[in-house]
Amino acid sequence: xxxxxxxxxxxxxxxHLSMKFGGLVAIGDLSFQARRGExxxxxxxxxxxxxxxxxxxxxxxxPTEGMITLNKRDGSTYLLERLPNHExxxxxxxxxxxxxxRLFSGMTLLENLLVAQHNKLMKASGYTxxxxxxxxxxxxxxxxxxxxxxxxxxKADLVDRADDPAGDLPYGAQRRLEIARAMCTGPxxxxxxxxxxxxxxxxxAALNELLMDIKNSTSILLIEHDMSVVMQISDHVVVLxxxxxxxxxxxxxxxxxxxxxxxxxxxxxxxVETVLTEVGDEDVIEQLDTGPDAAHGPGNSASMMAxxxxxxxEHADEGERVTVSKGASxxxxxxxRSASVAGKPAPVAKKAAKVSTAKAAPxxxxxxxxxxxxxxxxxxxxxxxxxxxxKRGGRK
Amino acid sequence: xxxxxSPERDVVATPVQRAFREALYAGAIALGLFVLFxxxxxxxxxxxxxxxxxxxxxxxxxxxxxxxxxxxxxAYAQPFAASxxxxxxxxxxxxxxxxxxxxxxxxxxxxxxxxxxxxVLAGSLDGLLGPDLAGYARFLRALAIIxxxxxVMFYFRSFIHAHFSALGVSALALYPVIVVLTLALxxxxxxxxxxxxxxxxxxxxIQILIYVMLAWGLNIVIGxxxxxxxxxxxFYAVGAYAYALLGxxxxxxxxxxxxxAGCMAAFWGVMLGFPVLxxxxxxxxxxxxxxxxxxxxxxxxxxxxxxxxARISGIPKVSFFGLMSFNVSDPNYIAKVLxxxxxxxxxxxxxxxxxxxxxxxxxxxTIRLRRLPxxxxxxxxxxxxxxxxxLGINTTTTKLTAFATGAMFGGFAGSFFAARQGFVSPxxxxxxxxxxxxxxxxxxxxxxxxxxxxxxxxxIGGTEALRELDFLKRVFGPDFTPELYRMLLFGMAMVIVxxxxxxxxxxxxxxxxxxxxxxxxxxxxxxEGHG
Numbered sequence: 001x002x003x004x005x006x007x008x009x010x011x012x013x014x015x016h017l018s019m020k021f022g023g024l025v026a027i028g029d030l031s032f033q034a035r036r037g038e039x040x041x042x043x044x045x046x047x048x049x050x051x052x053x054x055x056x057x058x059x060x061x062x063p064t065e066g067m068i069t070l071n072k073r074d075g076s077t078y079l080l081e082r083l084p085n086h087e088x089x090x091x092x093x094x095x096x097x098x099x100x101x102r103l104f105s106g107m108t109l110l111e112n113l114l115v116a117q118h119n120k121l122m123k124a125s126g127y128t129x130x131x132x133x134x135x136x137x138x139x140x141x142x143x144x145x146x147x148x149x150x151x152x153x154x155k156a157d158l159v160d161r162a163d164d165p166a167g168d169l170p171y172g173a174q175r176r177l178e179i180a181r182a183m184c185t186g187p188x189x190x191x192x193x194x195x196x197x198x199x200x201x202x203x204x205a206a207l208n209e210l211l212m213d214i215k216n217s218t219s220i221l222l223i224e225h226d227m228s229v230v231m232q233i234s235d236h237v238v239v240l241x242x243x244x245x246x247x248x249x250x251x252x253x254x255x256x257x258x259x260x261x262x263x264x265x266x267x268x269x270x271x272v273e274t275v276l277t278e279v280g281d282e283d284v285i286e287q288l289d290t291g292p293d294a295a296h297g298p299g300n301s302a303s304m305m306a307x308x309x310x311x312x313x314e315h316a317d318e319g320e321r322v323t324v325s326k327g328a329s330x331x332x333x334x335x336x337r338s339a340s341v342a343g344k345p346a347p348v349a350k351k352a353a354k355v356s357t358a359k360a361a362p363x364x365x366x367x368x369x370x371x372x373x374x375x376x377x378x379x380x381x382x383x384x385x386x387x388x389x390x391k392r393g394g395r396k
Numbered sequence: 397x398x399x400x401x402s403p404e405r406d407v408v409a410t411p412v413q414r415a416f417r418e419a420l421y422a423g424a425i426a427l428g429l430f431v432l433f434x435x436x437x438x439x440x441x442x443x444x445x446x447x448x449x450x451x452x453x454x455x456x457x458x459x460x461x462x463x464x465x466x467x468x469x470x471a472y473a474q475p476f477a478a479s480x481x482x483x484x485x486x487x488x489x490x491x492x493x494x495x496x497x498x499x500x501x502x503x504x505x506x507x508x509x510x511x512x513x514x515x516v517l518a519g520s521l522d523g524l525l526g527p528d529l530a531g532y533a534r535f536l537r538a539l540a541i542i543x544x545x546x547x548v549m550f551y552f553r554s555f556i557h558a559h560f561s562a563l564g565v566s567a568l569a570l571y572p573v574i575v576v577l578t579l580a581l582x583x584x585x586x587x588x589x590x591x592x593x594x595x596x597x598x599x600x601x602i603q604i605l606i607y608v609m610l611a612w613g614l615n616i617v618i619g620x621x622x623x624x625x626x627x628x629x630x631f632y633a634v635g636a637y638a639y640a641l642l643g644x645x646x647x648x649x650x651x652x653x654x655x656x657a658g659c660m661a662a663f664w665g666v667m668l669g670f671p672v673l674x675x676x677x678x679x680x681x682x683x684x685x686x687x688x689x690x691x692x693x694x695x696x697x698x699x700x701x702x703x704x705x706a707r708i709s710g711i712p713k714v715s716f717f718g719l720m721s722f723n724v725s726d727p728n729y730i731a732k733v734l735x736x737x738x739x740x741x742x743x744x745x746x747x748x749x750x751x752x753x754x755x756x757x758x759x760x761x762t763i764r765l766r767r768l769p770x771x772x773x774x775x776x777x778x779x780x781x782x783x784x785x786x787l788g789i790n791t792t793t794t795k796l797t798a799f800a801t802g803a804m805f806g807g808f809a810g811s812f813f814a815a816r817q818g819f820v821s822p823x824x825x826x827x828x829x830x831x832x833x834x835x836x837x838x839x840x841x842x843x844x845x846x847x848x849x850x851x852x853x854x855x856i857g858g859t860e861a862l863r864e865l866d867f868l869k870r871v872f873g874p875d876f877t878p879e880l881y882r883m884l885l886f887g888m889a890m891v892i893v894x895x896x897x898x899x900x901x902x903x904x905x906x907x908x909x910x911x912x913x914x915x916x917x918x919x920x921x922x923x924e925g926h927g
Contacts, residue, residue, distance in 0.1 A: 058786060090788030098786070104779035106922030107772075108907045108915075114769075115776040116787045121769035128797075131768045132761070138768075150911060162911040167921035185787055 010071060011036040011189055011219045012057070017066030019052050019243075026052045027243040030066070034189070034236070036073075039211065039220040041230045041251075044240035045263055050223045051099060053240070054191050057221070058096045059085040070094060072188055090119050095187035097178045099194045099223075105167030109158055109177055112166050113149035116184035121145055152180040156210060172203035176210060183214060190218050196226040208233050231255065239263065242329050262333065415471030423463035430458055495550060504547040511540040515582075535865070560846055568605075568752055572597050572745045590741035598744045599860055602816060605751040606809055608852040611836040612758045612845060613805030618834070619842035620762075620771065621798035622778030622924060624681045626830055627668070627688025631661040631803040633695060633825035635810025640708045640820045641701070650714040654811050661807025662800040664691075669799035673792055688830055695822040707821035714815045716746060747816050754812060758805050759845050765801070767908045774798050775843075775908075779923050832856075839893055841900030842924065850901055859886060 012034040019027040027049045034040040042050050055061040057068055057080055068080040070092050078092040088094050104112050114121070124141030125131030131138040153159040156176040161169065166177060175195055182190055195211070196204050204226065211220060211233055224230045230237065230251065237254040239247040241263040247254050254260055435455040441447045480494065514537035517524065525533060549556060556563060575596045580589025610632060617625045638657035642648050648656075672683050695702045702708065713722045720730040722743040731738045765771040773794045776784050784791055814820045836855055840848030859882040897903060903919030 060782075060785075086785045086788055086790045088788075089786060090790075096786050098783070102780045102783035102786070104776045104783065106779055106905060106917055107775060108910070108917065110909055110911050111772060111775075111907055114909055115772050115784075115789070118769050118773055118787060118789050125768050125770075128765070128768055128770045132764055134764075146909065146911070153911075159911070163907065163913055163915050165917040165921040181787070 009035055012040075012221065013067075013069040013071075014053070014057070015067045015069070017053070017056060017068065018064045019049070019056055019061060020064045025243055027056070027063075027240075030240070030243070030245055032238045032245060032248060034219060034221055036071075036219050037215065038235040039215055039222055039233050040236045040238065041222045041224055041234035042238050042240065043224060043227075043230055043254075044246075047242075048240040049243040050240055051193060052243075054096060054193055054221075054223060056081070057088075058094060058191060059083060059088040070189065089185050089187070093186060093188040094191065095182035095185045095189075096191040097175075097182050097193055097195060099197065101171075101174045101178055103166040103174055103178060103181070106165060108163050109153060109166055109169075110146070110149055110162045112177060112181050113152060113184045114145055116181045117145045117148065120186075148184060152183050155183075155213060156180040157206065172199050172206075175199065175203075176207065179210065179214070183218070187218055189221060190214065191221045193223045194225060195222070196224055196229045199226075204229060244329075263329075411475050412471050415467045415469075418470050419463040419467035422466035423459050426459045426462035427455070430455060434458055499547045499550045504544060507540040507543045507547070511537055511544060514540070538864075564846070564849065565756070569749075571601055572748050576741075576745075587737055587739065590737075590739045594741050594744055597741070597748050600857060601748045602744065602751055603860060604852055604856045605748070605755050606813060606816075607833065607836060607856045608849050609751065609755045609758055609809045609812075610806060610833045611840065611848045611852055612755065612762060613802050613809065614833050615802075615837050615843065615845070615848055616762060616765075616774070616805070617798055617802035618837055619844075619848075620766070620778065621774040621795065623795060623798060624677065625684045625799075625802070626681045626827075626834065627684035627686070627691075628802070628806055628833055629825045629827070629830040630668070630688040630691035631665060631806030632810040632813065632829070633691050633822075634661045634664050634803075635807030636814040636820045636824070637695065637702060637708075637810075638807065639811035639814040640711050643712050643814075644708060644710060647712070649718065650712070650811070650815055651717065654808060657811035658804040658807040661810065662804040665799040665801075665803025666796050668803075669796040673795055685827065685830075688825075688827060692822050692825050695825070702822075705822060707819050709819035711814050711818050711820065713743065713818070714747065714750065722746065747812075751812055751816075754808055758808075761801075761805075762845060770794065770797055772908060835890060839890060839900055841897075841902035841904075841919070843905055843922070844900070844902035847900055847902030854889070855886065858882075858889070 010033050014033070015031050017027055017030045018025065030049075030053065032040075042053060044050055052061065056063045059080065063081050066081070070078045070080055072078070072093065078088075080088055080092060080094070083092060089096075104115060107115070121138075121141055122128075125138045126135065150159065150162070153162050156173075156179065158169075158173060158177055158180065161173070166174065169177060175198075179190075179192065179195060182192075192211075196207055199207060208229060211222075214220065215233075222230070222234060224234075234251055237247075237249065237251050238245060239254055239257070239260050246259045246263055247257045249257075435451060437449045437451060439447055439449045514533055524530075572593065575593045576589045578589075579592035579596075580586050583589060583592060610628070613631075614625065614628045617623050617628070635657040638660045639650065639653045642653050642656065643650070668684065668687050672680050675683055696704055698704075699706075715721050716730065719728070720733050721728050722730060724731075724738060729738075730736075730742050762771075766775070773784065773789050774797075776787075776789065777791060777794055777798075781791055784794070813824070817824075832855070836851045837848055839855065840846075840851030859879075862878045862882045862885065865878045893901070899919035904916040905919070905922050906916055907914060
């Protein structure tokens with residue numbers, strides 16, 4: 001896409017990334033880039049695969065296909081999909097936070113931030129042996145690490161509570177502490193998974209301030225549902241739906257993209273009914289039958305044997321295992337519609353043009369005729385646009 | 397304690413009425429429960445026939461005791477406990493606590509007087525009172541001494557709390573000296589003092605300190621890293637057999653073999669660690685338990701090397717850093733070098749200081765490690781493994797170092813154990829040992845060195861003290877052996893402590909670094925780890 005952007009301008013390049021869980025395609029052929037010194041937001045409806053992308057970038061999942069390249073400031077390049085989990089923060093300097101906060105709740109705030117400086121301190125302590133005998137080099141490194149921790153505690157406005165256990169903090173402060181902890185690893189790329197979730201407006205504003213401050217030194221990749229945060233602070237937005245990218249650009253252009261609007265707000269039910277009656281196609285009926293697929297519903301096993309740790313990182317409430325029914329993707333419907341509209345006679349095309357520029361949901365009047373024709377005319381095209389959905393349908 | 401009556405009736409009933417009613421219920425329940433357990437007993441008669449023995453008297457006694465106990469609890473103990481929580485209307489103060497009522501100066505003086513009088517009369521007690529009453533008198537004397545010591549500790553409790561480590565270490569360092577001096581005064585001769593100190597230094601001192609060391613070693617694995625290891629005794633066995641085999645076959649000195657045994661145990665810690673890295677919680681516990689059993693079975697069955705159940709004996713004694721020996725036949729025997737009377741107590745006292753030194757080494761290393769990145773990583777691993785990985789911590793090596801460090805201290809303790817016993821056999825390394833060490837760690841409060849030391853004192857010292865209660869034989873007949881009940885008491889004590897303090901004696905955690913002030917972290921925030 002941004003082929004003209006020079007390589008050292010880009011910090012992260014995700015190319016043709018796919019992540020499959022068994023037959024489920026959580027991410028399908030996703031490519032995007034994040035530029036250095038910018039805040040790149042990854043948005044999309046629930047279950048779009050945003051957290052899966054994060055887990056692939058930070059090594060908690062090994063992607064099925066694709067390449068994730070990280071360019072560090074010093075010119076070195078890392079292929080993140082090849083690095084072991086713990087080396088991604090340690091060597092490639094990618095830090096992350098979690099959607100469900102993961103602090104060391106029984107340790108104090110200061111200790112949380114010192115744990116984050118583990119690798120640096122480990123070297124300074126001569127892999128424990130020098131530190132055990134109290135060598136001065138370790139003492140100095142230890143004092144420096146406390147200074148760094150104090151620096152980030154001050155930035156996160158938590159310095160007064162430095163000696164309290166992390167589990168004792170209110171929710172918003174825990175979110176800020178998790179960001180401060182990630183920053184203590186000295187990252188070049190900071191991945192934040194819904195940092196504003198559950199924050200009140202004031203806390204949210206404080207968070208924006210903190211992120212804008214961090215942005216000066218560190219690039220940020222952000223998953224967020226709170227559109228006020230996304231629109232205010234992000235420089236670049238990537239929109240996912242059902243594991244596919246549906247839009248990519250600056251916040252303004254994404255906001256007005258009809259595919260994004262359709263993905264978030266959906267197309268009208270009435271419109272769907274009209275399509276059904278006008279076309280009378282069984283395939284369309286099947287497409288619109290978006291009930292849950294029992295075979296691929298959320299995991300119902302609570303057993304510890306269900307899998308290793310990495311399998312439990314996903315969030316049960318969000319439903320990482322995407323079940324895509326035929327015709328579920330709203331963005332694809334918009335695609336199909338506008339494709340058919342292009343080959344329409346003048347009067348209808350005029351109406352359809354309104355649809356694509358409209359800020360709200362597509363207007364009924366235009367959509368009735370357009371959608372009906374779109375569905376009947378470009379059935380094949382629609383199926384091609386959704387190989388995942390096709391597979392799902394085949395399994396039924 | 398379940399109140400079975402409706403609240404309206406409770407309002408009108410006085411405590412005595414209610415107690416009476418509940419005593420009847422309790423008696424009825426006890427009757428129903430015990431009628432078959434206690435009331436009837438099957439036995440063999442002289443012609444080997446199965447007969448039924450009826451013990452209605454005993455049953456009646458148990459039922460009446462239950463009913464009376466319930467009556468006293470409801471009528472007096474409950475209102476008393478409630479009254480402790482009610483503030484006085486006039487002063488607004490809470491009534492005196494149980495402890496301040498229990499420890500009073502007159503009682504303290506009385507206890508001192510009784511203890512002193514009975515100590516003075518010690519030699520002539522049997523003659524004065526007869527053997528039965530003399531047994532009770534000795535028990536009374538022990539109680540009086542314990543009460544006096546407890547009173548002093550209660551009076552100085554804030555001081556003790558503030559200087560716990562320093563006081564504890566100096567008390568441990570002075571313990572053999574005090575024992576020898578006291579017994580020398582008591583028996584009137586220095587030799588008698590040394591001879592009498594054997595039991596106190598060996599059975600109590602060394603025994604407890606071995607468990608303290610084992611529990612502190614296991615504390616690294618369980619308390620800090622949160623990995624539930626039920627096979628810890630395996631490393632103890634590795635250390636013991638390392639010293640026993642290398643010492644008897646190659647005649648190597650203890651001072652060379654102590655680190656070697658530690659290294660070997662650490663190696664086996666890593667060997668165990670590798671396959672179980674991916675396991676967590678219950679699964680980890682089961683596999684480590686199996687590992688402990690494998691080591692024990694190998695020791696039993698690999699007869700060519702370990703001599704099987706026939707044990708390895710003749711393990712060389714520890715020398716005084718090569719300068720003096722504790723073998724009477726050697727030319728540099730300690731008594732010959734120092735020109736003092738021959739006694740076996742010197743070796744025991746030396747061993748006491750040796751294990752004390754090893755314990756202090758363990759404590760020092762643990763305290764240091766907690767402030768180093770590796771120790772913090774262990775605790776972080778206990779709190780949240782996924783977050784650890786997101787911060788670039790290599791959880792594999794972190795877990796392995798925890799296993800290896802814990803195992804190393806187990807190996808040290810094992811080689812000391814072999815040197816102290818003079819023989820090793822697989823029976824010393826059964827699962828019960830692992831369970832006891834684990835119980836000490838849990839009872840003491842996971843992660844707290846002081847709490848674990850107190851728990852070891854209570855559990856090991858307590859069971860050893862049961863052996864001293866000889867007078868009980870006079871009460872329950874000569875067949876009664878109090879040692880056999882020690883596991884029962886042990887279990888009851890654990891249940892009571894866990895009800896009273898669910899996170900162990902010391903449930904809070906000391907932070908490893910602080911910015912402004914050191915605040916202890918309440919146990920409700922720390923996690924136990926997922927294995």
